[in-house]
Amino acid sequence: MHPAVVVTGLVKQFGRFAALRGVNAEFAPNRLYAILGDNGAGKTTLLRALAGLAPPTRGSISMLGTTDLRSVCGQLGYMAHPSLLYDEMSGMENLRYFARLYEISDRAQNNKDRCADVIRAVKLDPSLTRPVGQYSQGMRQRMSLARAILHDPKILLLDEPFSNVDVHSAREMVGLLKGMRDAGKTIFVVTHQAALLEGVADEFVWMQAGQIVDRTKHLARDLNPEKP
Amino acid sequence: MKPFWSITLVTLAKDIRLEWRSKDALNAMLFFSLLVVVIFVFSFDPLAEESRHIVGGLVWVAFLFAAVVALNQTWARELRNQVLDAYRVSPAPANALFLAKVLGNFIMVGILEALMAPLFVIFYNLRVLGPAWQLIPVALLGTWALVVNGTFFAAMSLRTRSRELMLPLLLFPVSIPAVLGMVAATTNILTGENPAHFYIVLLLTYDVVFTTACLALFETVLQAE
Numbered sequence: 001m002h003p004a005v006v007v008t009g010l011v012k013q014f015g016r017f018a019a020l021r022g023v024n025a026e027f028a029p030n031r032l033y034a035i036l037g038d039n040g041a042g043k044t045t046l047l048r049a050l051a052g053l054a055p056p057t058r059g060s061i062s063m064l065g066t067t068d069l070r071s072v073c074g075q076l077g078y079m080a081h082p083s084l085l086y087d088e089m090s091g092m093e094n095l096r097y098f099a100r101l102y103e104i105s106d107r108a109q110n111n112k113d114r115c116a117d118v119i120r121a122v123k124l125d126p127s128l129t130r131p132v133g134q135y136s137q138g139m140r141q142r143m144s145l146a147r148a149i150l151h152d153p154k155i156l157l158l159d160e161p162f163s164n165v166d167v168h169s170a171r172e173m174v175g176l177l178k179g180m181r182d183a184g185k186t187i188f189v190v191t192h193q194a195a196l197l198e199g200v201a202d203e204f205v206w207m208q209a210g211q212i213v214d215r216t217k218h219l220a221r222d223l224n225p226e227k228p
Numbered sequence: 229m230k231p232f233w234s235i236t237l238v239t240l241a242k243d244i245r246l247e248w249r250s251k252d253a254l255n256a257m258l259f260f261s262l263l264v265v266v267i268f269v270f271s272f273d274p275l276a277e278e279s280r281h282i283v284g285g286l287v288w289v290a291f292l293f294a295a296v297v298a299l300n301q302t303w304a305r306e307l308r309n310q311v312l313d314a315y316r317v318s319p320a321p322a323n324a325l326f327l328a329k330v331l332g333n334f335i336m337v338g339i340l341e342a343l344m345a346p347l348f349v350i351f352y353n354l355r356v357l358g359p360a361w362q363l364i365p366v367a368l369l370g371t372w373a374l375v376v377n378g379t380f381f382a383a384m385s386l387r388t389r390s391r392e393l394m395l396p397l398l399l400f401p402v403s404i405p406a407v408l409g410m411v412a413a414t415t416n417i418l419t420g421e422n423p424a425h426f427y428i429v430l431l432l433t434y435d436v437v438f439t440t441a442c443l444a445l446f447e448t449v450l451q452a453e
Contacts, residue, residue: 051317054453074319084314086242086305088249100238101320103231131249147314 002065004029004155004186005050009059012045012210019045021210022059027188029154032181034197034219035190037207043190044081046207047157050188051078064154074102077153081160083144087133091119091143092126095150102151115150122146123172137164145173149180156180156187162196170196194219235320239328244335246305253301253336257294261344264290269351279352284414287348288407291341292374296396298336299378302329303386312386312450322447326379333375341367357420366413366424369431373406376435380442383449406434 005027012020020042027033035043048054050061052069064072078084085094095115104114116126122142132140145161156177162170170193178200181187189197194204198219206214247253268286272278306312315325348354356363378399385394413427 053313053316055451073317076317078313078317080310080313082310084311085309086246086311087308088246088305089242093245097238097242098314098318101235101315101318103234103319 001028003027004031004064006062007046007050007059008062010046010049010056010061011058012042012049012054013057018057019210020049020056023210023212025205025212025215027186029186030181030184031202032177032187032189032197032200033203033205034194034201035188035205035207036192036194041207042210043207044159045210047078047159047188047190050155051076051157053078074151075154077148077151077156079144079148079156079158079161081163083132083140084147085132085140085143088131090129090131091124091135091146092116092128094132094143095119095147098147098150104151118146118150119143121149121176123169138166138169141165142169142173145176154185156185158188159190160192161189162191162193174200232321232324235324236328236331239325240331243302243328243332247301247332247336250305252305253298254339256297256301257336257340258343260297261290261294261340262347264293265344265347265351279354280357280418281415283348283352283354284411284418287345287414288370288410290344291337291371292400292403292407294340295333295337295374295378296399298333298340299375299382299399300392300395302333302379303382307386316450322450323443325450326383326443326446329383330372330376330379333379334371337371337375338367341371354418356418358417358424360417362417362424362428363414365428366410366417366431369428369435370406370410370413372435373410373431373438374403376439376442377402377406380446380449383446387453402438406431409434 003026007023007025010020010023011018023046035046037043045054049056050063052073060067061069063069064075066072089097092115095118096111099111099115104111119126122145124139124142124146132143135143141161141164145158148156148158161173165173174196177187177189189201191197204216204219205212206216272282306315378395381398381402382391382395385391385398388394409427409430413424413431416422416424416427
């Protein structure tokens with residue numbers, strides 16, 4: 001099986017500071033990867049590099065068999081720490097706009113139906129008319145996830161999807177991600193709440209000082225028989 | 229080409245909707261222009277003949293400064309919640325976003341001009357002595373010149389720390405030929421002393437050159453870190 005993502009010698013520098021220091025990794029398709037590490041370990045930078053938002057200083061990223069990330073951006077879903085939504089528009093209005101960017105459908109009804117389905121999938125009400133700026137933080141996170149999965153991407157890049165979300169809602173989000181992984185998506189989740197993904201993530205990828213230092217099957221690193 | 233125009237129009241509609249709800253840029257522009265008109269009226273008390281010679285400069289300087297307010301707002305709302313990143317990771321063409329922003333600003337500044345022009349006429353007791361219809365192409369081409377460069381430079385200064393300051397520093401020097409053309413054409417039409425054709429052609433050429441350059445370079449600006 002060809003890897004979904006191959007990262008080779010990836011270095012990302014911001015001025016003199018190297019956020020990523022030679023990351024090498026292969027990620028198989030249809031897997032859920034939890035990317036873990038302390039603040040400043042390079043998790044978000046790695047995710048932004050995979051999304052094509054932070055071009056590598058050195059090294060390369062191959063995604064779905066190509067190094068031209070722009071050509072596969074329609075197959076990527078990206079959820080950042082900020083919501084990436086317009087505060088002045090409702091959730092449905094936001095999604096309908098982004099659906100048009102992905103050419104989901106020019107026909108108004110199809111576009112609306114798809115958006116409503118995705119909003120329901122994240123356990124929100126599509127008929128909510130109040131602007132996203134008035135949502136609770138948890139609702140905003142879920143709407144942000146809805147935006148990321150709107151175009152049914154093959155690869156999902158999620159940065160802190162569970163932050164500020166109550167435990168019940170976070171578990172619902174994990175269930176949704178599990179279903180998507182089982183449906184053939186490759187999912188990367190940057191999180192500080194790794195316990196939520198225990199038993200769901202196929203691999204825990206540990207980062208430290210801009211490098212991947214370990215990859216384990218279980219959250220408790222000591223349980224991993226392959227650990228060096 | 230269909231997706232390009234479809235995305236341009238849907239982005240333009242989104243921007244108009246956001247502005248309609250917040251009215252951030254329009255209110256600020258109107259207030260600023262009104263202030264300029266009132267201050268100039270109190271500063272000078274020109275005769276009708278003198279007005280015709282100076283009002284071309286006053287009106288375009290007022291619109292130029294007021295436009296900067298709208299131009300900064302255009303991109304500021306894309307920075308809130310980093311929504312611009314959502315556009316950058318989508319397959320939508322960069323130039324569709326640029327063109328939508330330019331059209332949105334063109335409409336906004338156009339509304340401002342339509343509302344402020346009668347005030348200038350009243351306060352300065354203006355009567356056009358030349359071919360008045362030529363003011364329409366001058367207004368259209370002049371406004372386009374302001375917003376196309378303004379939108380581009382506002383995007384360029386987006387990630388700088390003091391972007392409100394950077395925009396006029398970048399925009400005003402580049403706009404000098406266009407502003408000269410607008411002022412000279414308007415003055416010539418108002419006074420009826422000289423034809424304005426040369427300046428209208430100058431504005432048209434300026435618009436074509438800078439629109440082409442901005443469209444060619446915008447993707448680089450958008451994808452820059």
